[in-house]
Amino acid sequence: MARKNDAFYFESFCACADLSCQAAKLLAKVTEDFDPKRIVEALEAMHDIEQAADEKKHEIRDALITAFVTPIEREDIALLSQHLDDVTDRIEGVLHRMYFDNIQSMRPDAHEMVDMIVRSCEEMRELLGEMAHFKRSKTLYDHVVALNSIEEEADHVFIKAMRNLHTTSTDPLEILAWREVYTFLEYCVDCCESVADTVDSIVMKNS
Numbered sequence: 327m328a329r330k331n332d333a334f335y336f337e338s339f340c341a342c343a344d345l346s347c348q349a350a351k352l353l354a355k356v357t358e359d360f361d362p363k364r365i366v367e368a369l370e371a372m373h374d375i376e377q378a379a380d381e382k383k384h385e386i387r388d389a390l391i392t393a394f395v396t397p398i399e400r401e402d403i404a405l406l407s408q409h410l411d412d413v414t415d416r417i418e419g420v421l422h423r424m425y426f427d428n429i430q431s432m433r434p435d436a437h438e439m440v441d442m443i444v445r446s447c448e449e450m451r452e453l454l455g456e457m458a459h460f461k462r463s464k465t466l467y468d469h470v471v472a473l474n475s476i477e478e479e480a481d482h483v484f485i486k487a488m489r490n491l492h493t494t495s496t497d498p499l500e501i502l503a504w505r506e507v508y509t510f511l512e513y514c515v516d517c518c519e520s521v522a523d524t525v526d527s528i529v530m531k532n533s
Contacts, residue, residue, distance in 0.1 A: 332397035336458035338386050342410035343451040343521075345379040349417040350440075350447040350514075356421065357440050360432045365425050372418045379414040383407050402528045409524050413450070413517040417443065420510045427503035435487035439511040442480045446518035449473050453525055460529050467529075473522035480515040484508060 349372060356368045386407045390400050423429075453469035460466055487508050495501050 331393075331395070333458065334389060335386065335397060335403055336454075338382055339406065339410065339454045339457060340451065342379060342382050342407065342414075343447070343454040345375055345382065346410065346413040346417065346518075347444075347447045347451050349375045349379075349414045350444045353417055353420060354440050354444050356424075357432050357436060360429075362428070362430050365421065369418075369421050369425060372421050376414050376418045379411055383411045398528055398532055402524070402531070406521065406524050406528065409517065409521045410454075413447065413514065413521065416510060416514045416517050420507065420514065423503075423506045423510050427506055429503060429507065433487070433491070433504065435483060435490060436507065436511065438483050439480060439487065439508070439515075442476055442483065443511065443514045443518075446473060446476050446480075446515050449476065450518045450521050453522060457525065457528075460525075461533060467526070470522045470526045473519050477515050477519040480512055484512045 352368065352372055352375065356365070386403065390396065390403060393400075396403060449469055449472050453466065453473065456463040456466040456469065488505070491501055491504050491508070495504075
């Protein structure tokens with residue numbers, strides 16, 4: 327078991343991952359039954375989640391300032407907390423792009439990419455749940471591999487989505503808008519992979 331003072335960091339990582347999952351599920355809900363008239367309402371709900379994630383990041387940073395001993399290197403704790411915060415920020419960024427690019431309906435590829443974001447966040451939450459006992463965990467590396475695999479899959483879907491967009495749409499404004507949305511959807515999965523790679527690096531340094 328992790329020491330009591332160590333538990334704060336690992337529990338905070340899990341809390342951050344859980345907030346990312348909440349953000350991903352909200353994004354999925356918005357895109358599954360998309361109504362452009364309700365996007366502002368969704369943005370407000372998403373902002374509340376993003377603010378809660380920011381607060382967790384600040385709590386971790388504040389703890390690092392006063393901590394005498396930390397379970398892993400301070401720089402790694404700060405880096406991991408930032409990567410976790412990036413996930414939620416990027417998910418919020420998707421909704422922002424849908425709002426100011428005036429998206430009026432969902433494209434099928436977007437649903438596929440949002441599903442990958444949800445899967446990535448859930449896998450990331452499982453990964454962070456293993457960190458407190460990473461030296462004994464038998465599944466931690468499996469989650470890292472799974473996140474890397476989802477990211478590779480998302481790259482293929484992104485390429486296909488961009489190809490479909492440029493070969494089926496004749497509206498320049500629609501093309502510009504969806505290029506931004508697709509790019510931010512891919513960023514979300516990339517950020518989850520960054521969390522996985524950071525955890526993998528931390529484990530390697532501390533094993």
